[in-house]
Amino acid sequence: MAARYDRRLSILDGGWGAQIGPDLMFQQLEEGYDEGPDNVALICTHQSWGHLKAIVGEEPVGGCLTWTYRQLMKAARDLAIVWEGYGVERGDTIVAFLPSCAEWALGLWVAAILELTFVPLDPMSLAVNSGREQAYPLDMLRTSIVLVSNIRDAYNFDELYPDLKTSARCKIVCHEQVDFFFRGWINLQPEETYRLRASNAGDKPHRLGSEDRAVADDRVAVILFTQESSQHRPKGCPLTVHNIRTALVNQYILPQQRYLVTCPSSSSATLETVMVAWKRGAAVVFPGAVFSAQMTLSAIELHRCTRLVCASLQLEELIKDPSRSQRELDSLESLSVGGGVVRAGLLALGQHALRTQWASSFLTMAEGFGVLGWRSVSLTDRTLESVGTVMPGSMVKICPAVGRNGHVLSRGEEGRLHIGGDAIIQEYLGEAPNGHFYQDSDGVKWFVTNYLATMDKNGLICLTTQLKSSEPVISDDRS
Incomplete structure (x- = not known):
């Protein structure tokens, strides 16, 4: 009370x-699967329809990467089996220096299945000019899996994190082909492995028994990093299963919704949005590895997105984009804007420019999200000036x-x-x-x-x- x-x-x-109990992170995703295995779960407009086909197992649909819940669940389950073969164990950590993409999504789902800690990190931090003093404190984590985009990032990771160069059980380059055992790095999809797994494929991983569900609520499910300025080292924010479940339990959406997310892959806004969508059986749309107003507007039109989640600076670019007036944006119902203090005037301009039914700003931080929001589903209760009330x-x-x-x-x-x-x-x-x-x-x-x-x-x-x-x-x- x-x-x-x-x-x-x-x-x-x-x-x-959310009441304290034995719920697992995997159960949050399982709920979305149960809403409809053949509902669309993920669309990545910047990745091709055949990307990761060997892992998905089923013929993808559409002109770009489009996975159903059944496909995403199967791919994550099979990948979990492969990573277990490398010695990855419950409680280990997966770090992902990736933009918003299918591999990022798979990493989060596998982490939920194996009860790993998922750590999404800014891929730009692996740039050549990054100093070791600004590196993430990954030595504090049981890092078993490392995901990077390309060979350049693999080289830079080994330079920035020499202690993890050999201690990580599996280092994976996701978006570029690497030679066999290149400095200990491998590609994500060894095709023969997944073909062998396919004969044993079911719809979902084996449901955990009651003895396995007695998992402490304080298990760290995700670590997000926040940085006060470029002169400060990043600080890790360990979000427990209970933290995340509390933030998700009061979200009201329908399975038919399509969330287009343009916030950085390492942000709390992206984590909150995808978890809410996948818990409710809705679709997540990633319009690009980096933000582009034109690609975002194109994705809204082509994929009939209903909800746009973006940062205030991105909204300004969308408003100014000259192609906006020629786009069919009638599917878009709502606009949610984060990123500090969002002025009501900007929200009003965005709502008018994108022709949404409603617009609102939200407060989300690496230290926790889901604290403020709107208890009522009625749009008339929402104002442009407020980020909501306590949840x-x-x-x-x-x-x-x-x-x-x-x-x-x-x-x-x-x-x-x-x-x-x-x-x-x-x-x-x-x-x-x-x-x-x-x-x-x-x-x-x-x-x-x-x-x-x-x-x-x-x-x-x-x-x-x-x-x-x-x-x-x-x-x-x-x-």
């Missing part, structure tokens, strides 16, 4: 979220910008946004500074965001300013 607070104060308790399983409050975390401001006053609850991580990975986290006198754990915000009389949150990254001053007043 939600705690009751003075409605004049900027604090809200969303009440119970079940979460808590929010507005406090002074510096110090005095126990002091809650009145409704309408601007202050720093604090978030808590089951969707938020407990701390950063390893020895990264944890000054953003604290626990109040009631035992509630909070995370201090870098956003100034207000809460109105209806409990709607409006982000006003994104502060420059810095460790907040945590005072002794935590009541």
Whole structure:
């Protein structure tokens, strides 16, 4: 039951979220499969129809890579068997230096099946000019699988992460052919292996027995990295099964939806969107390895996308694109924009330009997502100025910008946004500074965001300013 607070104060308790239980990450994806095995699960407009045909096993459809839930499940299951053959075990880590693509999706599904930790990373971090001091702290993880796009990235990975050069069980180049045992790197699809597996193929992997379902809710399912600036090292955010399940349980969508996602593959926005879509049996559309306004608009038109999830800078490019007025965009129902403080004026322009029924901004961070949103499915309850209200399983409050975390401001006053609850991580990975986290006198754990915000009389949150990254001053007043 939600705690009751003075409605004049900027604090809200969303009440119970996802109940603690034995649910696995795989079960979240399994729910989407059960909505319809032959529903479309994934479309990658920048990858050809025959790409990874040996792994999928069935004849792909369409002019670009288009997989059903049955095909994606089969490919992930067979790939899981192959990786187990390399010695990959439950609790290991798969790191993916990949753009949004079919291999990225397979990595996430295999991680769910084998109960691995999935770590999506910015592929541009493997650029030649990247310094080792800016590298991800992968030495803290049980890294067994490494996925990169091409041979250049494979070389650079070995230079940046010499300790993992030989310790990783399987290093895979996904988008370029490599010679046999090139510096220990292999290609993703050894065709003869998958042909041998095909005779044993069923619709789904074997369902785990009850003894296997007693898995701790605190198992780390995904690690996202956040970076304050180019001068700071990335900080890892270990999201547990319970964190993710809490964020997904309150999402309302229909299986017929098609989500077009243009956010970076390593972002929390992409993770949240694909997990919500695949849990509900909807389709995910990736329009390119890098953002292109023209390719995005083309994908909306060609694949009849219903929901667009993008960043504010990307929306500006879509609005300015000269080809937009010639596109048939009537399938698009909604526009969701993330990436800091999104101005209502930009949302209004985007809604008009793309001719969507509604538009909204959202707050999602590597430290946790699904904290704020819209409890009602009614579009009339949504406003362009707000990122929503607190969702079940979460808590929010507005406090002074510096110090005095126990002091809650009145409704309408601007202050720093604090978030808590089951969707938020407990701390950063390893020895990264944890000054953003604290626990109040009631035992509630909070995370201090870098956003100034207000809460109105209806409990709607409006982000006003994104502060420059810095460790907040945590005072002794935590009541």
